Amino acid sequence: MGHLITVATCSLNQWALDFVGNLERILESIRIAKEHGARLRVGPELEITGYGCFDHFLEGDTYLHSWEVMTKILTSDDARDILLDIGMPVAHKNVKYNCRVILYNGKILLIRPKLYLANNDNYREMRYFVPWPARLVEEYYLPRMIKNITGQTTVPIGDAVISTYDTCIGVELCEELFTPNRSSLTLRVPHISMSLDGIEIISNSSGSHHELRKLYRRVDLIKEATLKNGGIYLYANQQGCDGDRLYYDGCALIALNGRIIAQGSQFSLKDVEVVTATIDIEDVRSHRCTISRGMQASQTAAYKRFQADMALSQPEIDKKTNIRPTEAIQEFYHTPEQEIALGPACWLWDYLRRSKASGYFLPLSGGIDSCSTAIIVYSMCKLVTDAAQDGDEKVIKDARRIVGESEDSDYVPCDPREFCKRLFHTCYMGTVNSSKETRDRAKRLADVxxxxxxxxxxxxxxxxxxxxxxFITKRTPTFRLHGGTNVENLALQNIQARLRMVVAYLFAQLMPWVRNRPGGLLVLGSANADECLRGYFTKYDCSSADINPIGAISKIDLRQFITYAKNEYQIDVLDEFLNATPTAELEPITGDYVQADEADMGMTYEELSIFGRLRKIEKCGPFSMFSKLVHRWGDILRPTEVATKVKRFFIYYSINRHKMTTLTPAYHAESYSPDDNRFDLRPFLYNSTWDWQFERIDTLVKELEENT
Structure with missing residues (x-):
């Protein structure tokens, strides 16, 4: 017989500083893990506080309340007879660390601080925490409230591991999986050095956010880590809106020797999701005998081990023939279109239920952007009704409160259209410049x-x-088509757009009152990532809203999403949105002129997407962007034409960059998001002539044209 071990990892929908709710979800995950026979439970990163506390991690209260929550876990009957890996911040010698606390039966066995901190793009961990030196182990003096419970004065803190009677368990924290240094001399990547030292089970507790097409990288790294080294890998993650622009996409995983054997959902309305698997630990040992590791393993410095007086395997389980190891599965991935349908929808639900609002209000223009936002809200309503029909009591309770039903009501959402009618308000705000086509499209979509x-x-x-x-100036501005200047033309467009924002907030505050319901509505924005990047919107117009589910999604991806939604939700009117020319409809329509977005911008949405990726992801300034595009577009454009496009982009990008400082908080979905407040940290006042840079481009253009 082998040695069967049942382990559990989880995704928790934690909320920054929600200590009561976070504790409830932690304890519930422990109960579920034990019900499935697990003897080890791993939770997500910083699960006691929530991951997205930001500068609250600099406050002493955050650490005090974290230890107070820990007292509840240590004294809970639910937390007995199972090895627990819990995430919280810890201050040691007046230095703050992102830590895992390992406990068993009311005793703390080890505090394991994070070695490598996430400090790029959306993450600023080094603003709050300090990385712990590899292999260092010290004594941590416990707070008196903990000492009174455990009887311990000090516990070890540092880069160490836990031994049980039958195996050894190590911790790798989020970013440490992604660290590139894999030198056999330094062995700085924890899962490599731990595996070589005989650690057979490695946990990874993460706060990893959703981004389109990102999950593949995470899964591939976990598979590669266990294929090359052998072992069991437990990946836990936050799930849901933690209080900011990010959506943590769960997808808890268990891997064995390079294969995924258990996978949780990536998008779910569940607050607690536990993934378990039963593993024969002998499979790890036999795999390690078949791979080239013995020489390095024999020369690897040993980790300091601390004993847990327990065994993960249970002899009585081994003797039951109906319990067998979990088989490998084929991991599952959503398409980008499904990710857009599900990720922002789950984020909107979390935001709605936690903000205590009564629903959403959306200015519905008849264009593809506001159409996409509306479909995402509809997807949210469908997720809610599906969860309610599956008996999710938490979702049902939240749904009743949001739509104004009493707690003792028997209302259960069963039809997404009916639920949508209760909480989602759309409004077409027409002017003399609006067309009948956009008005009709908006109404038909709302009906569907x-x-x-x-x-x-x-x-x-x-x-x-x-x-x-x-009346004040004795001057009357007119549109360009009627002989006005560009300044007059722009002002007359902008006043229409800005007044729509005022009207939207008026209706959002009062529509529940009109319908005899409590509360107010949150206003949704619908400016896409490309328009934000170019600055093609009016500052403080109806793109100024409470939140924006599509603010970091490209126009190209939105079109593909609407194509998918047409078939998935059987909404035929979406064809009309796909075939319509994008237009702001802020200028008079004549027989010879209809305002068109791409003509106004002087560039296509496809070009904008390329500019955005080169600017943000590949870190290109004007000269390096031109240098790349002159080769990429060389078959269709002359160097002078490429230069003109690059210059036009950077001119408009720089003169409109100030708009990013007031950008509506948007769901982060794309790696070239222009969000100024968290993700894209660039100036908002530029020398928009770019004299030096453009002169270098012109010099190169001249050389290229002469050689062509």
């Missing part, structure tokens, strides 16, 4: 998804503001 739709005209409001200006 079931939103509470309002159709109104704003000409009286716009004309009143313009008359006020004329």
């Amino acid at each position: 998804i079931g939103s509470y739709h309002i159709d109104l005209d704003m000409d009286d409001i716009v004309n009143s503001v313009c008359r006020l200006f004329t």
Whole structure:
């Protein structure tokens, strides 16, 4: 017989500083793990506080309350007879660390601080924490509240591992999986050095956010780590909106010797999801005998081990023929279109239920951007009704509160259109410059998804503001088509857009009152990543909202998403949105002229997507962007034409960069998101002539043209 071990990892929908709720979810995950026979439970990174506390990690209260929560776990009957790996911040000698606390039966066995901190893109861990030196182990003096429970004065803190009677367990924390240094001399990557030292089970507790097409990398790294070294790998992750722009996408995993044997959901409305597997530890040992590791293993410095007086395997389990090791599975990935349908929808649900709002309000223009936002809300309603029909009591309780039903009501969401009607309000805000086509498209879409739709005209409001200006200045601005200047033309467009924002917030505050319901609505924005990057929107127009589910998604991806949604949700009217020319409809329509977004911008959405990726992901300035594109587009454009496009992009990018400082908080979905507040840290006041850079481009263009 082998040695069968049942282990558990989980995804928890934790919320920054929600100590009560976070504790409840931790204890529930422990109960579920024990019900499945697990003797080891691993939770996500910083699960006691929530990952996204940001500068709250600099406050002493955060550490005090974390230890207070730990007292509840240590004294809980649920936490008995199972080895627990819990995440929380710990201050040691007045230095703050991101830690795992390993405990068993009311005793703390080890505090393991994070060795390598995430400090790029969305992550600023080195602002709050300090990395722990590899292999260093010290004594940590416990707070009195913990000493009174455990009877311990000090516990070890450092880069060490836990031994049980039958195996050895090590910790790798999120970023440490991604560290590139894999030198056999330094062995700085924990899972490599631990595996060579005979550690057979490695946990990884993460706070990893969703980004389109990102999951492949995470899964491949875990498979590669266990294929090359052998071993069991338990990956836990946060799931849900932690209180900011990120959505942590769960997908807890268990891997064995390079194969995935258990996988949790990536997008779910569940607050607690536990993934378990039963493993024969002998499979690890036999695999390690078949790979080239013996020479390095024999020369690897040993980790300091601390004993847990327990065995993960249970002899009575080994003797039961109906219990067998978990078989390998084929890991599952969503398509990018499904990711757009599910990720922002789950984020919107978390935001709605935690903000205590009564629903969402969306200015629905009849274009593909606001259409995409509306479909994501509909997807949210479908997820809610599906979960309610599956009996998820937490979702049902939240749904009743949001739509104004009493706690003792028997209302259960069963139809996404009916649920959508209760909480989602859409509004077409037309002017004399709006077309019948966009008005009709907006109404038909609202009818299909079931939103509470309002159709109104704003000409009286716009004309009143313009008359006020004329009364004060004795000047009357006119559109360019009527002989006005570019300045007049732009001002007359912008006043329409900005007044839509004012009207949106008025209706968002009062529509629940009109419908005899409590609370207010959150206003949704619908400016896509490409338009934000180019600055092709009016500052403080109806793109200024409470949150924006598509603010970091490209126009190209949105079009593919709408194509997918048409078939997935059987909404035929979406064809009309796909075939329509993108237009702001802020200028007069004539027989010879209809305003078009790409013509206004002077570049296509496909070009914008390329510019965005080169600027943010490949870190290109004007000269290096031109140098790349002159080769990429060399078959279709002359160097002078490429230079013109690059210059146009950087001019408009720089003169509109100030708009990013007021950008509506958006769901982070794309690695070239222009979000100024968290992700894209660049100046907002530029010398928009780019004299030096453009001169270097011109010099290179001249050389290339002469050689062509």
